[in-house]
Amino acid sequence: MLAVSLVTVLSCQTTPVGRRQLALVPSHQMSLMGAEAFANLKETMEIEDDPTLLTYINCVSSALIKNVEGTTDWEVVLFREDSANAFALPGGKIGVHTGMLEVAENQHQLAAVLGHEIAHVISNHANERISENFVVEGGLAIVAATLRNRESPSYKLLMAALGLGAQFGIILPHNRRQETEADVIGLDLMATAGFEPKQSLKLWANMAEKGGAGIPEFLSTHPSHGTRSQTLERNMPRALQLYEAAVTRPTCAPNDSGSQTN
Numbered sequence: 001m002l003a004v005s006l007v008t009v010l011s012c013q014t015t016p017v018g019r020r021q022l023a024l025v026p027s028h029q030m031s032l033m034g035a036e037a038f039a040n041l042k043e044t045m046e047i048e049d050d051p052t053l054l055t056y057i058n059c060v061s062s063a064l065i066k067n068v069e070g071t072t073d074w075e076v077v078l079f080r081e082d083s084a085n086a087f088a089l090p091g092g093k094i095g096v097h098t099g100m101l102e103v104a105e106n107q108h109q110l111a112a113v114l115g116h117e118i119a120h121v122i123s124n125h126a127n128e129r130i131s132e133n134f135v136v137e138g139g140l141a142i143v144a145a146t147l148r149n150r151e152s153p154s155y156k157l158l159m160a161a162l163g164l165g166a167q168f169g170i171i172l173p174h175n176r177r178q179e180t181e182a183d184v185i186g187l188d189l190m191a192t193a194g195f196e197p198k199q200s201l202k203l204w205a206n207m208a209e210k211g212g213a214g215i216p217e218f219l220s221t222h223p224s225h226g227t228r229s230q231t232l233e234r235n236m237p238r239a240l241q242l243y244e245a246a247v248t249r250p251t252c253a254p255n256d257s258g259s260q261t262n
């Protein structure tokens with residue numbers, strides 16, 4: 001018991017908004033796991049290579065990442081997938097499905113998606129999920145063994161903890177708290193980069209609308225539309241101040257000079 005509580009005391013960190021979290025796995029190990037899971041996805045999923053789309057995605061993501069501290073080796077990949085999904089893995093690996101570009105109808109809305117995903121990474125949410133679901137019970141050795149054995153019953157759980165919940169059909173406890181936190185931090189990130197923060201509300205409205213014919217994966221692990229809108233509205237005054245103070249106004253796509261998309 002003493003050993004466990006000592007580890008806990010030594011391994012509490014805080015997220016960018018100051019919430020204390022359990023993070024027991026060394027960060028380089030988290031990055032290795034994220035890189036491995038990402039490499040697997042890149043082997044099994046089809047990657048979109050349309051230069052116009054890639055320029056667009058890179059323009060939005062680099063505008064956001066520029067304001068993030070630290071030495072994370074960011075990588076954003078566009079996967080050819082119709083579902084409106086996006087995900088983040090530790091170590092700065094971010095995946096976007098082409099279906100998301102149907103829902104995020106301009107650069108500001110795409111910035112809301114990517115800002116949310118970047119927020120998951122810089123808040124160490126995966127480490128927290130693994131620490132809560134694996135480490136306390138079995139130690140780091142269990143995590144390593146699970147990662148090596150894809151047939152293990154815990155493998156899907158580990159992948160979900162890393163950030164692939166939608167892909168593996170698993171919603172982990174405490175996800176809502178992390179999702180709300182990622183919304184708040186993501187909103188600040190997009191505003192600081194000069195994207196219009198109010199477009200985040202439009203993005204989630206589009207997402208909810210798409211849900212009519214079956215809820216998009218991205219929503220299934222995320223808070224309800226009403227809860228999410230309330231959180232964003234509550235944080236909008238600060239985001240608008242950040243937006244007004246932003247030194248840049250990115251222009252990532254030819255049709256993005258204004259935001260008047262219906």
Ligand SMILES: [Zn+2]
Pocket residue numbers: 116120179182222
């Ligand atoms: Zn999320």
